[in-house]
Amino acid sequence: MIAAQLQLPLIPTLHTLIPKQTRKSLSNEGHHEVIIIGGGLAGLSCAVQLAKAGVGSKVLEATDRVGGRVRSDVINGFTLDVGFQVLLTAYPSCQQLLDYPALRLRYFDPGALIRHSGRFTELSDPWRKPVKIWTTATNPVGSLADKFRIWRLRRNTCRGTLTELYTRPHTTSEQYLRDFGFSDRMVDQFFRPFIGGVFLDESLSVSSRMLEFVFRMFSQGGIAVPADGMAAIPRQLAEQLPRGSISLQSSAVQLDGNNITLANGNSLSGDHVVIATESNAAARLLELPQVQTNWNQTTTLYYSSPMCNERYKSLILRGDENGPIQTATIISNVAAEYAPEQKSLISVSLSPSEDKSSHEMEKHAKQQLTSWFGDQVNQWELVQTYKIPYGLPKMDIDPVIRSPEVDGRETTYLCGDHFQTPSIEGAMDSGLRAATAILAKRAST
């Protein structure tokens, strides 16, 4: 059994650690038309869009791989996404930039299984699975009126364009759901773990626009993971770039106008510079503290089991239970490729408020899993624990689509999930917008 812990660190500002003389003696890596700092989904999307328009760019990535927070490890034949993540196929920028068939997407069943009064109960999506309309209507989580409100919510969120959705009046998600008339039971047993799982925050303080955005995406497309793990998404973006476009282990530590100093002391410059790092690194590079955000954290545990008896292919929500588990999935039922033959892989996400020691969390999670799945859990082995303190930027206020240009700096641009919505779509769309702004600037000069 491997029980390791992984923390994704924020990249520290290192330039103060490099002696000045060393910096001077190191080389200039040249001038580029566009330099993109950060090889996560935002930076890669920006680079791909520029490449499509025939504009070359240099992507500087601090770590040894692209993808940022979308990472997958392979351990003992199991594919482990670093924190449970899914792709919503309705994301417009993903439709624009990704080749879904090449990703070999594996789909979850629509809807969710919810723990209620000690058993699983199914809240299906009757639009996609009409045969389940009766199960859903009689599901004890929420009244019949709540099910009707879900229908109205679905209709509301799918109305108009996404841009229009982002400009609607907004409040906290909790207030929005209350104003919609949802019962306490529906809010606490369905929306809190569901939206809490999406935004890693169960307080439902996230803007109602984000709730509408997520609900719209869940309604308009599938929920999937690539057969080779979520990291296949950034890998596919990187493969669309000309050779030599990406420099790994190249941490930018200082930005002076459009001149960049790297941690190894080398320097380079660009006509245009895009900051596509997470919020705190962007704040440090730009010396703009207001760009900094607080973070929502999460912990994901992976268990292996001999071929699990359960056939569920949907997300399991903790419903009315008080244990540490927020959501769980038998991920190898969705994507068989995630586990070696004759084995199953179970992904378990803990409530963000869980701050016990790893050992205690794991013990309590296993107890809760045993109450769900019975004695077979005795044979489940912990494969890996991922503690992710910097999961998603906390964004209680409104996710407006902002102009990517940095105030007062003609040719410096900002993108990343903190700039739009904390999601794959928010990151990729913000990258696309930075590319569009650069292309417009080039055309006008």
Ligand SMILES: Cc1cc2nc3c(=O)[nH]c(=O)nc-3n(C[C@H](O)[C@H](O)[C@H](O)COP(=O)(O)OP(=O)(O)OC[C@H]3O[C@@H](n4cnc5c(N)ncnc54)[C@H](O)[C@@H]3O)c2cc1C
């Ligand atoms: C556990 C978890 C679960 C999630 N689940 C989902 C989900 O189910 N669906 C969904 O849509 N979204 C989900 N998300 C959100 C989604 O993964 C992120 O919003 C998105 O990946 C952010 O991309 P980004 O490019 O903005 O930032 P990042 O991925 O953080 O990329 C920033 C990159 O910049 C690099 N960098 C930082 N500083 C420097 C520097 N000084 N020099 C050079 N490079 C630097 C970093 O190494 C990193 O590669 C989840 C996130 C997490 C963590």
